[in-house]
Amino acid sequence: MKRISFTIFVIICVSIWSIGVSAQKPTTRKKSNGNGKGSAKKAEAAAEPQQPPASAEETAQSAPPLTDDEQLKAIIALPPADRIEKLQAFIDTHSESPLKTRASELMVSAHAAVADEMLRSGDSAGGIREFHLAISSSPSDMSDKLYYEVVAQIPLNLYLRGQREASIETAHLIEALVRVNANRMLALGSFFLRVEEPDEAARLAAFVIKLNPDFALAHQTMGAAFHMSFRFDDAITEFARAVELDPKSTIARSSLADLKRATGKPEEALSLYREQLQLTPENKSIRAGVVLALLDLGKKDEAETEMTAALAADPANLPLLAGAGYWYAAHGDGLRAVELAQKAVDVEPRYTWSYFALARALVLVHKPQNADGLPNYARRFGNFPTLDYELASALMASGLYDEAFNALSRSFSIKEDQLETRLANRVPASSADFTELLAPERKASIFQATPADSESNSRTRSTTEHSYFRSRLR
Numbered sequence: 001m002k003r004i005s006f007t008i009f010v011i012i013c014v015s016i017w018s019i020g021v022s023a024q025k026p027t028t029r030k031k032s033n034g035n036g037k038g039s040a041k042k043a044e045a046a047a048e049p050q051q052p053p054a055s056a057e058e059t060a061q062s063a064p065p066l067t068d069d070e071q072l073k074a075i076i077a078l079p080p081a082d083r084i085e086k087l088q089a090f091i092d093t094h095s096e097s098p099l100k101t102r103a104s105e106l107m108v109s110a111h112a113a114v115a116d117e118m119l120r121s122g123d124s125a126g127g128i129r130e131f132h133l134a135i136s137s138s139p140s141d142m143s144d145k146l147y148y149e150v151v152a153q154i155p156l157n158l159y160l161r162g163q164r165e166a167s168i169e170t171a172h173l174i175e176a177l178v179r180v181n182a183n184r185m186l187a188l189g190s191f192f193l194r195v196e197e198p199d200e201a202a203r204l205a206a207f208v209i210k211l212n213p214d215f216a217l218a219h220q221t222m223g224a225a226f227h228m229s230f231r232f233d234d235a236i237t238e239f240a241r242a243v244e245l246d247p248k249s250t251i252a253r254s255s256l257a258d259l260k261r262a263t264g265k266p267e268e269a270l271s272l273y274r275e276q277l278q279l280t281p282e283n284k285s286i287r288a289g290v291v292l293a294l295l296d297l298g299k300k301d302e303a304e305t306e307m308t309a310a311l312a313a314d315p316a317n318l319p320l321l322a323g324a325g326y327w328y329a330a331h332g333d334g335l336r337a338v339e340l341a342q343k344a345v346d347v348e349p350r351y352t353w354s355y356f357a358l359a360r361a362l363v364l365v366h367k368p369q370n371a372d373g374l375p376n377y378a379r380r381f382g383n384f385p386t387l388d389y390e391l392a393s394a395l396m397a398s399g400l401y402d403e404a405f406n407a408l409s410r411s412f413s414i415k416e417d418q419l420e421t422r423l424a425n426r427v428p429a430s431s432a433d434f435t436e437l438l439a440p441e442r443k444a445s446i447f448q449a450t451p452a453d454s455e456s457n458s459r460t461r462s463t464t465e466h467s468y469f470r471s472r473l474r
Contacts, residue, residue, distance in 0.1 A: 068099050076106065080113035104139045105146045111137060112150050119161050128166045131158065135173045147178070152187050159195050167195065175204070182208045182215060189221045196426065198228035216246035223255060230427060230440040232263055250280055257289055262443035266296035284310070288320035289447075295327050296449065316347045318354075323446060326357035330452040334364025352382040353446045356390045360452040368397035385411040385421040386441045389434060393453060405472040 066074070068090075075086045087107045094100050115130030131154050138151055151174060159167035171188055178184035185204050192201040202225035208218040223238030236259050242252035257272035270293035276286050287310040294303035310320055325341030328334075341358035344351065355378040362371035375391035388411040395404040413420050418430040419437050424444075431437035435451050442448055 068094060068097055072099060072103060072106070080110045080117070083107075083110040084114070101139055101141070104137065105142060107137045108134045108142070108146060109150055112154065115154075116157065119157075119163075124161075124163060124166075127161075128158065128163065128170075131166075131170055132173065135170060135177065138177060140177065147184055148187065151177075152184070152191070155188075155191050156194065159191075164195065167191075168197070168200075171200075179207075182212060182218065186217055186221050189225075193221070193224055193228060196228065196424070198225040201225040202229075214245055216242045216249060216252070219245065220249065220252045220255075223252070227255065227259065227444060228424075230423060230444055232259055232440075232443065235259055236263070248279065250276060250283065254283070254286055254289070257286075257293075258447040259443075261289065261293055261296065262447040262449060264449040266293045266449075269293045270297065282313075284314050284317045285319045287313075288317060288323055291320055292323050292327060292447075295324070318344060318348050318351060321347060322351055322354045322357060323448070325361065326353060326446055326448055326452055327450075329357045329360040329364065330448065330450045332364065334361045337361030338365060350381040352378040352387060356386070357452065359390060359394045363394070363397045368394065372398045372400065384424050384441060386438045388412070389438060408472070 071090060075083055075090065078086065084107065087103050087110060090103050091100055091107070094103070097103075111130050111134035115127045115134060117127075118124075118130060119127035134154065135151065138146070142151065155167040155171040155174070157167075158164075158170060171191055175185065175188055178188070185208055189201040189204040192198070192204070202222055205218050205222035205225060208215055209222065212218065219238045219242040223235045223242060226232075226235035226238060236256060239252050239256035239259065242249055243256060246252065253272055253276045257269045257276065260266075260272065261269035270290065273286055273289040273293060276283065277290065280286060287306070291303050291307045291310060294300075294306060307320065307324060310317055321340050321344035325337050325339075325344055328337035328340060337357060338361040341354055341361055344354035345358060348354070352375075355374040359371040359374040362368065362374075372391075372394040375387060375394050379387060379391070388407050392404040392407040395401075395407060411421050415430070418432060419434060420428070420430045421437060423429045423438075423440055427440075429437060429440070435453060439451065442451055
């Protein structure tokens, strides 16, 4: 028997309810008029054959058919796994219906929902298969809502569940589907940046720029990819072009200012920060940039005044607390560095550079025994060569040389008198000096031109540290 729809079911129930009420209604004895005609009529009625009540199937056949819209609503009410077959049948039988595209989009969402359920239950293979079906079912003219809320989220969904390879694969499948749409291509570029695949993001941005050289968002995406690849000059060029094309872009101008400061151009950085501050006066990163650019320019009193005002407005300004803490550690003021870096750690315990600033500052105030555990704790939240180097430096300051060497050996080696590592665990790099070798990670992350272990800070004993580490790594 065919499944009875909800609407027909209600009709049947109402019919049965009416019959039941009629059967239960009390009878009243009609007063005779004396001629006996009433009794005769009753007898005739009783003699007539009674019609049985209509069956449910007959009632269903007599009900008006559901409209296309009602059919889709009924399908949507089903669990995701049950929707797929019904939606496919609807699509197959409604090729000319204006609701076909809607049904196709519902099919995509159903596959994605089933995939999500499978991943949560531990069926990775099934989940990946359903996500592939969701992508292959996506109409080329899908709505922005479907694309940005469902399809574009598939790669990140897989990545966050530990399926990195599958996430990259699905991103490539989606790319083939949306190559005619620049904004949708750049949304994929954002995914590749999120999972630290800057070359992929740059490839997509270059494709869009070739089609539309004056698309600001494409240059911004390219700048972000170059930034992540430590190609700072190229990144500056792209961010500058993005600002030129879209003067209101906060991300492009602030990124340009940060990299100007990181590459030793604080005056240019300050000008950019102040331009942006006029547009977004409450932006905490921009206010932090103003303070740090002033410090780099040697205008410490003005910087402290700006910092006091910024922290009064937002005591939890992490970019300012961590950045200023690191700057003071790099310039030999241990007490001020400890104060600011400790506040940064309290505000956000997961930001690794706050620990580096605090550890360096504690060494400056002759408390190395309180510093050696900080970078090690920070390893819970990050994994890159600078972290191992900062841990080794803190351990060495406490006289724990073997432990320091063990920390270094995780990320560094020596070949032909050159220190070697992989910056951000991705980009091969070599140098004769630790400070120079690791400078790109510092500039890309905290935008500081001066390292906290520089020779200007004699108490860090950087020359001694470098000599020891090099001798052990040979």
